[in-house]
Amino acid sequence: MKKIAVFGKPGSGKSTLSKALALATGIQLHQLDSIVYKKNGELVDRSSFDEAHERILSSGNWIVDGFGPINSFHQRLEAADTLVYVDLPYITSYWFVTKRLLKGLFVKPEGWPEGSSVLKGTFESYKVLRLCPKFWNDDFTARLEAMSDKKSLYIVKSVSELNNFVYLNVK
Template sequence: MTWKNFTKVAVLGNAGGGKSTLSKRLSDITGLPLYVLDKIKYRSGGVEVSQEEYKRAHQEILQTDRWIIDGFGCMETVWLRLDEADTLVYVDLPLYVHFWLMTKRMISGYFNPPEGWPENSPIFKGSMISYRVLWLCHKYLTPMISRIYRSGAK
């Protein structure tokens, strides 16, 4: 099977694992349009859009025929996305690797904006949010995605 067989790809995983870099590369290889949820959920400067605006934009993407969606968004929309996706890429590195990569991204982010972040996002604030999410994702989301993957259920 080749990438030509995939038309709707959801890329998920814990913070700092390289989802945005991987998603961009997949988009370059496949020609599928890339939608970065952090750029939809947050405006320039890191200002969050309303939940209604985010959900409306997310639904508009799901209604298209071809996409790669990078990121989590919110619990409500992640399940809608997984129902529509024909392919799930889940980045599941050891927790300490995510922690290290997030720290590296925070430091380098002061010189080069992180891949997939909205323009002028506050590096320190965004990194602190990512650190808080790190354990929650590891504890709750990773086991749920693993169960889905192992069961073959969609």
């Protein structure tokens, strides 16, 4: 585990898992939302994102949490030696997004850029979750599994697996 891509639906626990991985491995964590968005919540220009993303991927080790633009996502899948797909049930993701909203009224959510609107982000997460079955589906999983001969692939399917991932998989 030197180059780790952590991805999945909104509200699936990616940021919490990524932070725990970073603490356990000492590998620097890069949360995509902090690269994709400015501090005021606006998108950065694409060339700035691409430069930052390329700098991360060309470094010796990294953990990247998130999705970002589709072509950068595919670049990360190729560059990573470890893929962690957090694929919790949709009802769990909806609950986690709602819980993040409630908690976010008092504390900035894990992995969110400073100054981002929790309310706006929550509604965006709900919108994305509604569209997720078109992307996060059996075909996507099959494509990941086809990559697993060259990489370590972990598909996290339950909250229990999520909570125990670092303990069970980081030596």
